[in-house]
Every structure is written in C-alpha cells, then in structure tokens.
Amino acid sequence: MMEETPGVVLAVYAHPDDADVACGGTLARWAKAGSAVHLLVCTDGGKGTTDPTIVPTDLARARAGELESSSALIGLTSVENLGFPDGELTDSEDFRRTLVDRVRSVRPEVVCGHDPTAVFFGQAYFNHRDHRIAGAALLDAVAPAAALPHYFPDTGPAHQVSTVLLSATLEPDEWVDITDTIDTKASAVECHRTQFAGQDGWAGEAVRRRAAEEGRRAGVTYAEGFRRLTLGA
Numbered sequence: 007m008m009e010e011t012p013g014v015v016l017a018v019y020a021h022p023d024d025a026d027v028a029c030g031g032t033l034a035r036w037a038k039a040g041s042a043v044h045l046l047v048c049t050d051g052g053k054g055t056t057d058p059t060i061v062p063t064d065l066a067r068a069r070a071g072e073l074e075s076s077s078a079l080i081g082l083t084s085v086e087n088l089g090f091p092d093g094e095l096t097d098s099e100d101f102r103r104t105l106v107d108r109v110r111s112v113r114p115e116v117v118c119g120h121d122p123t124a125v126f127f128g129q130a131y132f133n134h135r136d137h138r139i140a141g142a143a144l145l146d147a148v149a150p151a152a153a154l155p156h157y158f159p160d161t162g163p164a165h166q167v168s169t170v171l172l173s174a175t176l177e178p179d180e181w182v183d184i185t186d187t188i189d190t191k192a193s194a195v196e197c198h199r200t201q202f203a204g205q206d207g208w209a210g211e212a213v214r215r216r217a218a219e220e221g222r223r224a225g226v227t228y229a230e231g232f233r234r235l236t237l238g239a
C-alpha cells in the first residue's frame with residue numbers, strides 16, 4: 007500500500023477518459039493532499055464511438071469539454087492534450103521527444119501511465135493500441151532519456167523520475183487507498199458521457215465495483231492497483 011504523497015505528479019494517458027478510469031481516485035487523493043498533479047493526454051479521442059454519423063472533430067471537441075469538467079473535479083494543476091489523432095499514435099522519436107520535454111519541464115517525482123505489457127484482459131478484451139504505444143513511449147522517455155542529458159539536449163536539464171506507477175496492469179504490486187475519493191472518481195468518470203452513455207449512474211457503479219475488487223486485494227474498501235517501478239535508488 008502506497009502511503010506517501012508525492013510533491014509533483016505527471017500522468018500520461020492516451021485518451022481523454024483514460025486517467026480518470028485508470029487512476030482518478032489516486033490523482034484526486036494526491037491533489038486534495040496538496041500535490042501538483044499534471045495530466046498529459048496524447049490523442050484527441052475523435053474515433054471513440056460506434057456511431058458512423060458523428061464527425062471525429064466534433065467528438066474530439068465534446069471530449070475536450072468532458073475532460074475539462076472531470077479535471078476540475080479531480081483538482082488537476084494542469085491538463086494538456088497533445089492532439090494526436092485517435093488510434094494513430096506511433097512510437098516515434100518526435101513523440102518521445104515531446105514526452106521527455108514534458109517530463110523535464112514538470113519534473114515529477116511520480117509518473118503514472120499505461121502498462122504497455124498488458125495486452126489480453128481475459129478472453130473478451132485486448133488493450134487498445136494507443137494505450138500500448140503511449141505506455142511504451144512513456145517508459146522510454148522516463149528512462150533513460152529524460153534522466154540522461156545527451157538525450158534530446160534541447161528539451162531542458164535532465165530529470166530523474168523516482169517512481170513509475172503503471173495502471174491497467176495484469177501484475178499489480180502496489181495499491182493506493184481511494185476510499186476517501188471514490189465519489190470524486192465516479193463523478194469524474196461520469197463526465198465522459200460520450201464514452202459511458204447509458205443509464206444514469208451506470209459508469210459510477212462500474213467504477214465502484216472495480217475499485218472494491220482492488221480494495222479487497224489491498225485490504226481497504228476501495229483501491230486502485232498499479233505495477234510500481236522505483237528508479238534511480
């Protein structure tokens with residue numbers, strides 16, 4: 007169980023709803039405790055619909071509004087969307103340079119992101135390509151790139167991240183107690199109406215059910231699970 011509250015946090019996720027679903031309770035807990043919590047979203051989310059009549063740019067605009075609402079609830083210090091087209095993220099040098107640039111400017115102790123090794127979740131879901139690519143590029147950006155000065159030297163002084171927390175992992179080994187922020191997380195996830203349409207309260211119920219499962223593993227009421235890496239120790 008992770009008890010410490012980091013001073014500065016950078017969360018990097020592929021789509022506008024991902025951080026709230028993955029670690030919204032943790033980010034809200036830290037923001038409430040005084041951490042500076044920054045979110046970097048990689049894509050505009052414009053393809054996240056089954057409706058062929060929705061125009062992707064319109065969906066992207068709607069999702070930006072949803073993210074603004076959820077970020078206010080979580081208490082984020084800053085939110086930036088890199089604006090890559092949904093589903094088209096590539097593990098390019100340019101993408102890694104941008105991630106290194108943000109790590110070096112935000113200078114976080116803790117970085118949160120997707121676990122790129124998590125591919126198959128049960129027999130009915132496999133991980134979104136953008137999640138896998140964002141997770142892999144983030145790891146490469148954190149170490150060695152951001153930590154060593156000769157990588158992307160035009161992006162500012164090197165910075166060593168202390169802790170990486172990977173969410174939506176198949177191998178959680180660290181948990182954060184989100185009992186005090188489960189309501190905030192549920193409300194934040196429900197802001198993403200284009201993604202979680204349905205009966206009122208359905209998304210919030212799903213969030214509680216999932217957090218209760220992790221809570222049972224961690225010995226608290228509600229939790230979020232992560233794979234933890236401790237770097238530069």
Ligand SMILES: [Zn+2]
Pocket residue numbers: 020021024134137
């Ligand atoms: Zn996503």
